Amino acid sequence: xxxxxxxxxxxxxxxxxxxxxxxxxxxxxxxxxxxxxxxxxxxxxxxxxxxxxxxxxxxxxxxxxxxxxxxxxxxxxxxxxxxxxxxxxxxxxxxxxxxxxxxxxxxxxxxxxxxxxxxxxxxxxxxxxxxxxxxxxxxxxxxxxxxxxxxxxxxxxxxxxxxxxxxxxxxxxxxxxxxxxxxxxxxxxxxxxxxxxxxxxxxxxxxxxxxxxxxxxxxxxxxxxxxxxxxxxxxxxxxxxxxxxxxxxxxxxxxxxxxxxxxxx
Numbered sequence: 001x002x003x004x005x006x007x008x009x010x011x012x013x014x015x016x017x018x019x020x021x022x023x024x025x026x027x028x029x030x031x032x033x034x035x036x037x038x039x040x041x042x043x044x045x046x047x048x049x050x051x052x053x054x055x056x057x058x059x060x061x062x063x064x065x066x067x068x069x070x071x072x073x074x075x076x077x078x079x080x081x082x083x084x085x086x087x088x089x090x091x092x093x094x095x096x097x098x099x100x101x102x103x104x105x106x107x108x109x110x111x112x113x114x115x116x117x118x119x120x121x122x123x124x125x126x127x128x129x130x131x132x133x134x135x136x137x138x139x140x141x142x143x144x145x146x147x148x149x150x151x152x153x154x155x156x157x158x159x160x161x162x163x164x165x166x167x168x169x170x171x172x173x174x175x176x177x178x179x180x181x182x183x184x185x186x187x188x189x190x191x192x193x194x195x196x197x198x199x200x201x202x203x204x205x206x207x208x209x210x211x212x213x214x215x216x217x218x219x220x221x222x223x224x225x226x227x228x229x230x231x232x233x234x235x236x237x238x239x240x241x242x243x244x245x246x247x248x249x250x251x252x253x254x255x256x257x258x259x260x261x262x263x264x265x
Contacts, residue, residue: 003039005059008119008163010224011258016123018064019258021165021226023236026058040238042111042253043091059255060107068107068259073099075111075132079140081149084108097137098146100129102153107259113238114168114230116211117256120146121162122155128258133164133211139183143214160220165256166228166237170195170206173231173241177201183210230254 003026011019026039039055040048060070071084073096080096084106088094099108100120108130110117115134121127127150133142147157174197183190193210194203208225215223230237238252 006166006226006228008165008224008226010161010222011119011121011163014121014123014161015261016126017121017128017258017260018068019119019121019163019256020059020063021117021119021163021256022059022254023166024238024252024254025236038252039254040252041255042113044250044253049091056255060257063107063257064259064261068105070107070109070255070257071099071101072109072111072255073097073132077115077132077134077136079137079142079145081129081131081142081145083149083153097133097142098129098131098149100127100146100149100153102127102260104260104262107257109255109257111253111255112165112167112230113240113253116167116207117165117254118143118146118211118215119163119165119256119258120150120160121258122150122159123161124159125154125156126260127153127155128260130256130258135205135207135210138207138211138214139186141214143211144218147218147220157219158221161222161224162215162220163224163226164208164211164215165226166230166254168207168231168239168241169227169229170204170208171232172229173205173207174199175203175205177203179203179205 005020074093081098084101110130110132118131120129231239231241
C-alpha cells in the first residue's frame with residue numbers, strides 16, 4: 001500500500017526544498033492491532049530494524065530526485081541542535097532534537113508520536129532544518145536554537161519559512177494540576193494555553209499554540225500550523241498518548257523530513 005505524506009502549504013510552494021510529514025499508513029510493519037501496513041520509522045525495538053530501514057528507504061526514494069540521504073538524531077527532548085555536514089549512522093546518531101544543513105544531498109529528519117515536528121527552509125540562502133518540539137524542548141527554546149544554527153550557515157530570519165506538522169491538539173492533551181504552574185510563572189500570558197478538563201483539577205494544554213507563539217517571537221518570514229491531531233486519529237498517526245490511554249504497547253514513530261533540492265531555479 002502506498003500513501004501520500006501530509007504537506008504544508010507554505011513549504012509546498014518552494015522550489016528550493018522538498019518536504020513531507022509522513023503518517024503511519026503504507027509501510028511494511030505490523031502494528032499493535034495487527035494491521036499490516038504501518039509505516040514505522042523509529043528504531044524502538046531491535047527486531048524492527050530491518051523493517052524500519054525498508055520503510056525509510058521507501059519514502060526517501062520518492063521524495064527527491066536525485067535521492068537525498070536521510071539523517072536523524074537520537075531524540076532526548078532537549079534543546080540540542082546539530083549542524084550536519086556529512087552523513088552519520090542513524091543507528092548510532094548523536095543525542096539531539098534538531099538538525100540543520102546547507103548541503104543538498106542530506107535530508108534532515110525527525111520522529112514524532114504526538115510532539116510537534118517543525119520543518120524550516122530559507123529558500124534564498126539555501127538552508128533547511130528539522131526540529132522535534134515536545135513541550136520540554138519548546139520550553140527550552142529548541143525553535144530559537146534551530147534558527148540560530150541556520151543563521152550560522154547564512155540563513156536570514158525574514159527569509160525562513162516554517163511549518164508545524166501533525167501533532168497532539170488541545171482537545172486530546174490532558175495534563176495534571178501541577179503542569180500549568182511552570183508555564184504561567186514563566187509568562188503570565190501562558191495562562192490561556194490551558195482550559196479546564198472534565199476531570200477535576202486537570203487541564204487541556206494547547207501545545208500547538210505554545211509552539212506558534214514561540215515561533216512568532218522569532219519574526220520569521222512565514223509560519224504554518226497544520227490542523228491534524230495525532231492522538232485523535234490513530235488510523236493515520238502514531239500517538240504515544242493514544243497508546244497509553246488504551247493500554248497498548250509503544251509501537252511506532254512517524255517521520256518528518258526536509259531537504260534542499262539540487263539545481264533549482
